[in-house]
Structures are given as C-alpha cells and as structure tokens.
Amino acid sequence: MTTHLTLHQLSFTYPRQPRSALDDVSLTVQGGELVGLLGPNGSGKSTLLKLVVGPEALGHAASSGQITIHGQDARAASPRWRARQLAYLPQQLLGAPPFTVEELARLGRYPHRSRSLWGEPDAAGDAVVEDAMRRCDVWPMRHRPCAELSGGERQRALLASVLAQQPRTLLLDEPTSALDLRYALQIHAILGELVADQQAAVLMASHDLHMAARFCTRLVVLHEGRLVADGSPDDVLTPALLQQVYGIEADVVRHPKWPGPWVLPQRPSPREEPS
Numbered sequence: 001m002t003t004h005l006t007l008h009q010l011s012f013t014y015p016r017q018p019r020s021a022l023d024d025v026s027l028t029v030q031g032g033e034l035v036g037l038l039g040p041n042g043s044g045k046s047t048l049l050k051l052v053v054g055p056e057a058l059g060h061a062a063s064s065g066q067i068t069i070h071g072q073d074a075r076a077a078s079p080r081w082r083a084r085q086l087a088y089l090p091q092q093l094l095g096a097p098p099f100t101v102e103e104l105a106r107l108g109r110y111p112h113r114s115r116s117l118w119g120e121p122d123a124a125g126d127a128v129v130e131d132a133m134r135r136c137d138v139w140p141m142r143h144r145p146c147a148e149l150s151g152g153e154r155q156r157a158l159l160a161s162v163l164a165q166q167p168r169t170l171l172l173d174e175p176t177s178a179l180d181l182r183y184a185l186q187i188h189a190i191l192g193e194l195v196a197d198q199q200a201a202v203l204m205a206s207h208d209l210h211m212a213a214r215f216c217t218r219l220v221v222l223h224e225g226r227l228v229a230d231g232s233p234d235d236v237l238t239p240a241l242l243q244q245v246y247g248i249e250a251d252v253v254r255h256p257k258w259p260g261p262w263v264l265p266q267r268p269s270p271r272e273e274p275s
Helices: 045-053 079-085 101-107 125-135 151-164 181-198 209-215 239-246
Strands: 003-012 022-030 034-038 063-069 086-089 169-173 201-205 218-223 226-231 250-255 258-265
Touching: 003 045, 003 201, 022 045, 022 063, 022 201, 022 218, 022 226, 034 045, 034 181, 034 209, 045 063, 045 086, 045 169, 045 201, 079 086, 086 151, 101 125, 101 151, 125 151, 151 181, 169 181, 181 201, 181 209, 209 258, 218 239, 226 239, 239 250
Parallel strands: 034 201, 034 218, 086 169, 169 201
Antiparallel strands: 003 022, 003 063, 218 226, 250 258
C-alpha cells in the first residue's frame, strides 16, 4: 500500500487556551484504508482535519510537527497541488452555498481546470460531475438552489462536490451526521468502493461508533488532544477504552448479522440533585 498521509508529532494550541487542542499526534494513513477518527466533543478531531487541509483553515499558522501528503511536505505544497490530492468536507458551513446543486458539484473540478473556475473546462469534467451527483442521489435536484435544500440534502450535495474533485485522499468531518439511515449507509458504501476499487484513503471523523466499527478498516481515537488508540475496530472498541475516553460503562459484544463489535452502553445512574 502507498502512504497517502503522514502526521509526525503534530501539536496545536488555539490562542488564549491553556490546553493544547492537539498534543504530539503521529499518524499514517495508507491508500486502501478507511480510517475512522473517533473521540468525544473537543477531543481534537476537527482541528486535526483542518490542519491537514492547511493552517489557514483554522485562521492560525502556529503549529508544530510535520504533515506529509503523498511524500511532499504539506507546508511547501501549493494550494492547487494540495487540492488535487486532498478533498475536505467540513462538519458544517455557515449558511447555504449561493449555488445550485450542479454548480456546487462543479466547484470540485476547480483544481483540474487550467484557467478559471467557470472558464475552460477539464476534458472529463462533465461526466465526472454527473457521476458524482448520481452516486450521492442529488442528480434529480441538480437545478435547485442549495438554499432550498434540507440539511441532509445539502450534505449529499457537498459530498458530490468532494467526489467530483477526484482526490486521492478524503478528509471528512462527520459526513453522515445530517443523514437518515438509508443515506448514511449509502455514503459509507460509496466510501468503501473508493477505498477498495481506487485505493483512495479516507480519514473520517465520526461519533457513530457502530457505523465506524462496521465500515472502517481501522479506528483512531483522540482524547484531550492525544492519540490514545489506533488499530482494528475489534482491538480499539473495548470496555476499558470506552470508560477512559467517553466516561461510560459499556459491554462490547458481537452481533450475528453485523460485522465488527457492537457497543451496548449501560443505563446511566440518575443524577443526584445537589443538597
């Protein structure tokens, strides 16, 4: 397998914050891997993805450590080169993009255009964009403004733009959080196809432990900015880790029809009222 992404001793602290958002994180992602990035709120998942995209995504340039993308130092790479290697789907956008669904999908072709965003098209652009929209089931709504879409429809339109970009590595921040079960399963299936058929690499932040255990080839867990686990779903999702990271008591069992571990949290005790 080819190494797509390497993080070496990556650390980052937001201004005026006493604790590091990321603390000495080292991680390698290979082609053909669908890696689930797990951890509670505030553990550093989104920060890590944004740093890989580029420090400008965080509005700050102060970080330490090294990020290597397909063998090249990320800090020395041009934005266009990075965009041909990486595609990033954020957790949420502020407002709806001022485009139709098709225009949004076509934005993904920007790194492959030789002149301007809406100017000279790349040779394969039309077919790639249509295929991406069909795979995400947004082709029938291609002429609708994004402002008219539901949250789940908008998420699928954004993912179509990411697929149209044809990256070698995908960085996805909770890509199925706004989707119903049908589309969540569909998106995971699409990602699995990219990994298996095209040897793409996917690093995906998620709070859904069951979906991650079912579809990811590997799980990485962050806790308070530090990497505390890295391995197969069976090796990572243990009662001890769930207690350490999420502060819950849980049993981890096997389901006869569902590959991977299944987490069964115990009912929490009622909160005691302060006396």
